[in-house]
Amino acid sequence: MIPPRHAPAVPVGPLKTFGPASLAVYETPFASIPVLRVSGTPREMGWQYGFLVGDRVRRIADMLVSIFTEAGLPEFVVHNLLDNAWARMLPHTPERFLEEITGIAQGAAEAGVSLAEEDLFRIVAATNLDLYKRDERAFEFVSPEILEMLQNPPELPEGPSCTMFAVWGARTVGGKMFSVRNLDWLSQSGMHTERLVTVYSPADGIPCVTTGYAGVIGALAGMNARGITLSEVGAFSVREELDGTPWTLMARQLLEESACLEDAVRIIASARHTIGYNYLIADGDPENYGTAAFQPRAAAFETNHEVCEVFLDNDPKEAAAVWQAPDGRETPYGLPLTEAVMRADTAFGPKARALQAADDGPGDPENTGNPLGRDGSGSTYTTCHKPMHDMIRAYETGSEYIFPVRNTKVVEAGAPRRIGPEEAMTIAATVAHNTEMLAENDWNVMSVVYAPTDGKLWLGFEHLHKDGHWTNAPDSGYMEFGAADLFG
Known part of the structure; x- marks a missing residue:
């Protein structure tokens, strides 16, 4: 078997900046990807993130909701399901990530992008909703008054298998x-259009790089400087x-x-x-x-x-x-x-x-x-x-x-x-x-x-x-x- 093709990625085009943060596009002959660099406190990193890629986050938030609506759920039901799922996770979420999410919404607003903290919460919930028999268990996360309106169990998208x-x-x-x-x-699904490499340099932590999609502020994959x-x-x-x-x-x-x-x-x-x-x-x-x-x-x-x-x-x-x-x-x-x-x-x-x-x-x-x-x-x-x-x-x-x-x-x-x-x-x-x-x-x-x-x-x-x-x-x-x- 011939190994997959690979080539060094090189920065091209103008560099977009906001304070110490930057957004650059890296290219190979066959692919390209934006690379975002943020640094500072959680609020500062979030603000930089929101200002530079808030538009991409907006699109990912809409895509994730549409994946659920295409499965037959009305949008208001999707919001209710994700909001209730997030409510379960919220008490166990480190404060620094809540600060970062607040910063993302604020940075996006400064850039003229309509992006609420709730949109970020829903992204976290959607990427963590990989429950066994989730079509059945989804009822646990839908409010009773909305549940009465549903004629059939929701059919949620399949989870990852890696x-x-x-x-x-x-x-x-x-x-x-x-x-x-x-x-x-x-x-x-179209999510590949919002692929993103993010380099975080936290004021009180180890620099790290994550690979994934805009708005997925956790790590689907990553490596740190150590x-x-x-x-x-x-x-x-x-x-x-x-x-x-x-x-x-x-x-x-x-x-x-x-x-x-x-x-x-x-x-x-x-x-x-x-x-x-x-x-x-x-x-x-x-x-x-x-x-x-x-x-x-x-x-x-x-x-x-x-x-x-x-x-x-x-x-x-x-x-x-x-x-x-x-x-x-x-x-x-x-x-x-x-x-x-x-x-x-x-x-x-x-x-x-x-x-x-x-x-x-x-x-x-x-x-x-x-x-x-x-x-x-x-x-x-x-x-x-x-x-x-x-x-x-x-x-x-x-x-x-x-x-x-x-x-x-x-x-x-x-x-x-x-x-x-x-x-x-x-x-x-x-x-x-x-x-x-x-x-x-x-x-x-x-x-x-x-x-x-x-x-x-x-x-x-x-x-x-x-x-x-x-x-x-x-x-x-x-x-x-x-x-x-x-x-x-």
């Missing part, structure tokens, strides 16, 4: 850390509630407060989680590269409202993961590796898996609990997790690898080789085709390959071509950003 991995040490070029975050979400990267995967659980910290905001908090992997573990382990999510945090340890103290590491987290289980590389807890069929037969499914961590939806911790609905999880009594899918019919374990494991091993051993979902050769047989940026992109691009269903608007909309030891990242978004056809994020090409572009 993939992520990290590799380092003997597996990689120079022993450096490489990690990946694939976002498989509602595609072809070499910490963030990836996550939605993983439905039967133990989900919204009275907790929105995961997107917890993710941004982690980037601004984590100087090492231990900091990230503390933040995720102590958080009040809402919905079923797996996280992967990688520490590229850039400060110690080239010395005997260099120690890149990564950890995976399996969470829901009740549970948080932490896994390191080659973790015995993952090795012990077993599914027991009704007839008593046991199927081990853990695939731990040294100097590698990966996740799709499937949980490997006994507590998280027991409550999981994703991948035919046993938390739902209608499921079989088989991580390979009902009757072995397939799951994100078979189409994502195991392929990532097998490709990493193929590079290690020099073996051939054929991706079973498409029967395509990805890795040629030959000498073992270490994983670098192109190999990481190849793995990311391969599993981005895991459940690609164009007709159902379900595929990879954003892909990020991080090289945190070097402070670099490669970023791709889905793309609508002039002839009307779409390509997913990796197939659209990766834009390369260096440390100087991000934190210089």
